[in-house]
Amino acid sequence: MSTPSLLILAGDGIGxxxxxxxxxxxxxxxxxxxxxxxxxxxLVGGAAYDxxxxxxxxxxxxxxxxxxxxxxxxxxxxxxxxxxxxxKPERGLLRLRKEMDLFSxxxxxxxxxxxxxxxxxxxxxxxxLDIMIVRELTSGIYFGEPRGISVNANGEREGVNTQRYTESxxxxxxxxxxxxxxxxxxxxxxxxxxxxxxxxxxxREVVQKVHDEEYPDVELSHMYADAGGMQLCRWPKQFDVIxxxxxxxDLLSDVAAMLTGSLGMLPSASLGAPMENGRPKALxxxxxxxxxxxxxxxxxxxxxxxxxxxxALRYSFDQGAEADRLEKAVEKVLADxxxxxxxxxxxxxxxxxxSAMGDAIVAAL
Amino acid sequence: MSTPSLLILAGDGIGxxxxxxxxxxxxxxxxxxxxxxxxxxxLVGGAAYDxxxxxxxxxxxxxxxxxxxxxxxxxxxxxxxxxxxxxKPERGLLRLRKEMDLFSxxxxxxxxxxxxxxxxxxxxxxxxLDIMIVRELTSGIYFGEPRGISVNANGEREGVNTQRYTESxxxxxxxxxxxxxxxxxxxxxxxxxxxxxxxxxxxREVVQKVHDEEYPDVELSHMYADAGGMQLCRWPKQFDVIxxxxxxxDLLSDVAAMLTGSLGMLPSASLGAPMENGRPKALxxxxxxxxxxxxxxxxxxxxxxxxxxxxALRYSFDQGAEADRLEKAVEKVLADxxxxxxxxxxxxxxxxxxSAMGDAIVAAL
Ligand SMILES: CC(C)[C@H](C(=O)O)[C@@H](O)C(=O)O
Ligand SMILES: CC(C)[C@H](C(=O)O)[C@@H](O)C(=O)O
Numbered sequence: 001m002s003t004p005s006l007l008i009l010a011g012d013g014i015g016x017x018x019x020x021x022x023x024x025x026x027x028x029x030x031x032x033x034x035x036x037x038x039x040x041x042x043l044v045g046g047a048a049y050d051x052x053x054x055x056x057x058x059x060x061x062x063x064x065x066x067x068x069x070x071x072x073x074x075x076x077x078x079x080x081x082x083x084x085x086x087x088k089p090e091r092g093l094l095r096l097r098k099e100m101d102l103f104s105x106x107x108x109x110x111x112x113x114x115x116x117x118x119x120x121x122x123x124x125x126x127x128x129l130d131i132m133i134v135r136e137l138t139s140g141i142y143f144g145e146p147r148g149i150s151v152n153a154n155g156e157r158e159g160v161n162t163q164r165y166t167e168s169x170x171x172x173x174x175x176x177x178x179x180x181x182x183x184x185x186x187x188x189x190x191x192x193x194x195x196x197x198x199x200x201x202x203x204r205e206v207v208q209k210v211h212d213e214e215y216p217d218v219e220l221s222h223m224y225a226d227a228g229g230m231q232l233c234r235w236p237k238q239f240d241v242i243x244x245x246x247x248x249x250d251l252l253s254d255v256a257a258m259l260t261g262s263l264g265m266l267p268s269a270s271l272g273a274p275m276e277n278g279r280p281k282a283l284x285x286x287x288x289x290x291x292x293x294x295x296x297x298x299x300x301x302x303x304x305x306x307x308x309x310x311x312a313l314r315y316s317f318d319q320g321a322e323a324d325r326l327e328k329a330v331e332k333v334l335a336d337x338x339x340x341x342x343x344x345x346x347x348x349x350x351x352x353x354x355s356a357m358g359d360a361i362v363a364a365l
Numbered sequence: 366m367s368t369p370s371l372l373i374l375a376g377d378g379i380g381x382x383x384x385x386x387x388x389x390x391x392x393x394x395x396x397x398x399x400x401x402x403x404x405x406x407x408l409v410g411g412a413a414y415d416x417x418x419x420x421x422x423x424x425x426x427x428x429x430x431x432x433x434x435x436x437x438x439x440x441x442x443x444x445x446x447x448x449x450x451x452x453k454p455e456r457g458l459l460r461l462r463k464e465m466d467l468f469s470x471x472x473x474x475x476x477x478x479x480x481x482x483x484x485x486x487x488x489x490x491x492x493x494l495d496i497m498i499v500r501e502l503t504s505g506i507y508f509g510e511p512r513g514i515s516v517n518a519n520g521e522r523e524g525v526n527t528q529r530y531t532e533s534x535x536x537x538x539x540x541x542x543x544x545x546x547x548x549x550x551x552x553x554x555x556x557x558x559x560x561x562x563x564x565x566x567x568x569r570e571v572v573q574k575v576h577d578e579e580y581p582d583v584e585l586s587h588m589y590a591d592a593g594g595m596q597l598c599r600w601p602k603q604f605d606v607i608x609x610x611x612x613x614x615d616l617l618s619d620v621a622a623m624l625t626g627s628l629g630m631l632p633s634a635s636l637g638a639p640m641e642n643g644r645p646k647a648l649x650x651x652x653x654x655x656x657x658x659x660x661x662x663x664x665x666x667x668x669x670x671x672x673x674x675x676x677a678l679r680y681s682f683d684q685g686a687e688a689d690r691l692e693k694a695v696e697k698v699l700a701d702x703x704x705x706x707x708x709x710x711x712x713x714x715x716x717x718x719x720s721a722m723g724d725a726i727v728a729a730l
Contacts, residue, residue, distance in 0.1 A: 229594070
């Protein structure tokens with residue numbers, strides 16, 4: 001097979017800093033494990049807007065379609081707050097998700113042993129937590145038409161967005177949740193608001209049908225999304241895989257991430273259909289945002305982005321053992337007590353810089 | 366003024382049991398504080414469906430429009446799971462909210478001192494917590510048209526719901542949040558997804574405008590709803606009043622309620638425009654659901670429903686001092702160590718029954 005290709009879109013805020021550390025990791029795998037990547041870089045978000053006047057240039061979009069995997073840092077920042085909706089940094093990311101058809105967004109919410117004390121939740125509630133949220137990423141209210149702000153019959157302005165899900169859109173993300181569950185705890189909980197939304201009724205029905213016809217041996221339950229949010233806060237360990245729509249997934253995965261106390265630590269994978277070479281279309285990015293308040297200060301935690309590369313090793317390049325190796329290296333530096341500023345408890349301590357953390361992980365490898 | 370009127374809709378599951386305890390409280394205020402109410406009762410939810418074939422009869426709806434306040438228990442249960450969407454128990458509640466035009470749903474998330482240990486969050490994160498979530502209750506994706514399940518151009522079934530907000534709908538709920546904030550910590554945080562939804566852009570703009578023109582002295586901030594969910598879990602005490610739409614409010618208020626450890630304890634008020642007598646249209650109900658698994662066993666905690674009556678005293682009947690009295694009585698029985706089954710920690714203990722809890726609160730009054 002030819003050298004696998006990676007497109008790096010570092011984006012805005014702390015994106016470039018954390019990506020610099022990921023480059024060190026990529027280089028290490030090339031030098032020491034004979035796992036070379038053909039890496040190219042390009043712009044997304046505000047950084048792309050500054051150069052091209054759009055948050056994702058067509059040429060960048062075309063490149064993203066061709067590579068084996070995209071690695072994204074973060075997008076957005078106050079500098080771009082007043083831009084028109086259509087060119088906001090976020091639109092660059094949303095265009096990538098939509099045009100690459102990355103329908104299955106995997107968001108692990110994992111509590112790192114060394115950080116269990118750092119959660120706002122009690123230690124016994126989160127220690128050892130390891131759940132996977134599968135969020136639908138290319139449909140629902142994020143993309144449904146009609147949408148926009150217009151003047152209605154009473155002469156008043158009205159904001160409209162449309163939640164829209166077809167059976168096949170629901171079925172394919174459900175399948176990806178069941179597949180994951182089979183390799184984990186064999187349990188899926190599907191969340192919607194079928195008690196108030198018809199799109200939720202269809203969601204529940206299709207997930208149940210995919211289960212009954214294709215995955216009868218996986219344990220399936222359904223929960224209203226509000227109750228799901230509650231249960232995540234009460235006793236998250238009751239869950240293994242959660243599957244939910246684009247908007248609920250946005251909220252619930254953020255809540256779950258925060259619970260772990262490891263927000264600066266959590267990666268994500270956004271996967272689409274298999275390409276000709278058998279690899280899924282794929283984009284990997286940290287769950288955290290661009291954190292403009294600390295950008296450029298060497299304070300950012302590169303671990304979420306580094307673990308996103310570990311997910312790329314696992315899901316795009318079939319290198320599960322190498323992914324494990326990288327994850328173990330991260331665990332080791334944490335167990336050794338290394339902490340970036342975001343991981344300092346109220347007691348304080350002396351945080352290490354972004355690049356010192358990257359170097360330590362390379363050393364641990 | 367004539368005797369104020371109360372319509373009690375006990376509903377399903379534990380609704381009737383907890384309402385029995387509220388009746389004791391109402392009777393006490395009539396006998397001891399010269400605060401008599403003209404109380405009538407009727408059916409809602411599954412209980413109404415069993416008798417009328419609909420979850421809210423037209424006559425009940427008419428009564429609700431006429432009384433000074435409605436007190437609701439809870440609706441729903443597995444018995445009704447397979448009913449058609451249009452007659453599900455929840456539709457009865459949604460019809461009340463919509464036709465009474467109860468646009469402002471007040472959901473306090475308060476941590477009772479005696480229960481701070483009971484939260485899944487660390488004690489210092491929740492002790493003393495007192496925030497108020499103001500949820501828009503009559504519009505948004507709960508009620509927007511078009512909606513339903515239909516077959517699309519590709520011959521596939523598609524589920525559709527529409528999020529729709531007009532300027533005036535946003536402005537009126539924003540006003541109610543600012544008014545509340547003035548009598549509390551003078552801070553409002555508005556939550557939406559203006560980064561991905563145009564309805565969120567309009568929401569943010571209108572809230573800001575109402576602020577600038579009418580409440581410039583209240584501190585206003587905006588947060589994306591996913592970040593809001595995170596922040597609620599991380600450090601909820603940063604908030605005073607949160608204002609958000611119907612769907613985000615559903616999720617975020619449930620998360621906030623769970624954080625307090627006091628879910629069985631939390632009341633809510635749903636308020637509309639003032640009636641001719643100056644009182645707002647109003648419905649009061651506990652935040653918890655119908656809990657069919659423990660219904661009829663004397664295990665339910667009546668406090669949320671009793672505190673909902675306290676909110677009625679405060680918001681409908683201008684009896685703030687009497688509401689305080691009732692809330693103090695509740696605090697006293699908790700401080701005395703009385704606990705219903707839902708408030709038993711993992712250590713266990715001997716819970717009191719629903720009616721024993723009601724009696725104790727009457728005694729504490
Ligand atoms: C940046 C934003 C558009 C995005 C989303 O809402 O999907 C983010 O919150 C996320 O969860 O990836
Ligand atoms: C019962 C249900 C229709 C309701 C809602 O979704 O609004 C409930 O969850 C609530 O929060 O009051």
